[in-house]
Amino acid sequence: MKDLISGLxxxxxxRVRLGIMSVLMVNDTYDFNSFKETLDVTDxxxxxxxxxxEEKKMIRVNKQFIGRKPNTSYSVTDDGRQLFSQHLKNxxxxxxxx
Amino acid sequence: MENINxxxxxxxxxxxxxxxxxxxxxxxxxxxxxxxxxxxxGALVAWFLILNRGSIHYDEYFHSLSAKETSILRLQLxxxxxxxxxxxIASALWFSARKAEKAGKNLWTPVSRRLLVNFLxxxxxxxxxxxxxxxxxxxxxxxxxxxIFYGLALLNAGKFTYxxxxxLGLLEIITGLASxxxxxxxxxxxxxxxxxxxxxxxxFMYRKYES
Numbered sequence: 001m002k003d004l005i006s007g008l009x010x011x012x013x014x015r016v017r018l019g020i021m022s023v024l025m026v027n028d029t030y031d032f033n034s035f036k037e038t039l040d041v042t043d044x045x046x047x048x049x050x051x052x053x054e055e056k057k058m059i060r061v062n063k064q065f066i067g068r069k070p071n072t073s074y075s076v077t078d079d080g081r082q083l084f085s086q087h088l089k090n091x092x093x094x095x096x097x098x
Numbered sequence: 099m100e101n102i103n104x105x106x107x108x109x110x111x112x113x114x115x116x117x118x119x120x121x122x123x124x125x126x127x128x129x130x131x132x133x134x135x136x137x138x139x140g141a142l143v144a145w146f147l148i149l150n151r152g153s154i155h156y157d158e159y160f161h162s163l164s165a166k167e168t169s170i171l172r173l174q175l176x177x178x179x180x181x182x183x184x185x186x187i188a189s190a191l192w193f194s195a196r197k198a199e200k201a202g203k204n205l206w207t208p209v210s211r212r213l214l215v216n217f218l219x220x221x222x223x224x225x226x227x228x229x230x231x232x233x234x235x236x237x238x239x240x241x242x243x244x245x246i247f248y249g250l251a252l253l254n255a256g257k258f259t260y261x262x263x264x265x266l267g268l269l270e271i272i273t274g275l276a277s278x279x280x281x282x283x284x285x286x287x288x289x290x291x292x293x294x295x296x297x298x299x300x301x302f303m304y305r306k307y308e309s
Contacts, residue, residue, distance in 0.1 A: 022113075034208035038207065088109070091108055
């Protein structure tokens with residue numbers, strides 16, 4: 001039991017970060033405004049969690065221009081995908097162990 | 099943000115976000131059912147009112163006359179087809195909005211926009227292509243063109259909604275190809291592809307997901 005719990009990754013412990021990772025697991029890319037809509041969070045809150053995940057190399061930022069407007073989209077890194085899958089597996093194991 | 103205590107809740111939340119962000123599930127089976135009924139009504143209008151119970155054989159008749167002499171007939175048929183299209187779109191929007199509202203979801207989301215773009219590009223391509231066919235007097239290829247491009251549009255949109263939409267698309271493509279082989283009974287293929295297939299699909303989807 002203890003092993004399972006310590007295996008859960010601290011990186012994903014907030015609701016917003018979980019949401020960001022969940023979205024990126026099933027979408028190749030996702031932009032800032034779409035995240036805001038899907039997860040129903042404020043700009044500042046979303047930006048800080050995206051930044052944190054980027055610094056931990058869980059997600060990748062792609063900056064583009066659509067016309068003159070900057071458009072920032074995000075995708076999951078290989079490491080991020082692997083860690084999040086592991087996190088999901090841990091959750092399932094934990095439920096099964098109960 | 100609060101932390102999630104229970105692993106089961108956390109997993110449930112993750113699965114819900116994955117589903118909501120990748121698939122638009124407010125598409126209602128009833129809209130398929132109504133699209134089918136409108137298509138059949140449109141075909142009846144074309145057969146009895148515009149083509150005079152088939153005494154105007156649209157294929158040979160159109161070919162024997164210059165484009166100018168048949169232009170009224172053409173416009174009536176275009177108007178009939180457009181009415182079917184617009185009524186179908188309106189019912190799709192109405193029933194989807196109702197289903198979304200019942201489930202407490204938004205209709206206009208990142209995934210519904212992706213769905214729309216992926217649906218509309220092949221569909222608009224088909225629409226323009228069919229107009230070109232009409233202008234160049236390839237009347238016998240219009241029904242096959244409509245069915246095939248509509249099928250491709252569904253196939254493409256199927257990635258963003260229920261998987262069944264993909265298979266409906268395949269059936270429309272097959273119907274379209276078959277109708278190209280038998281051009282003289284295009285109106286029957288129209289009734290089957292846009293009418294009967296939609297009604298079966300709509301009934302099946304409604305039973306499976308909404309009742």
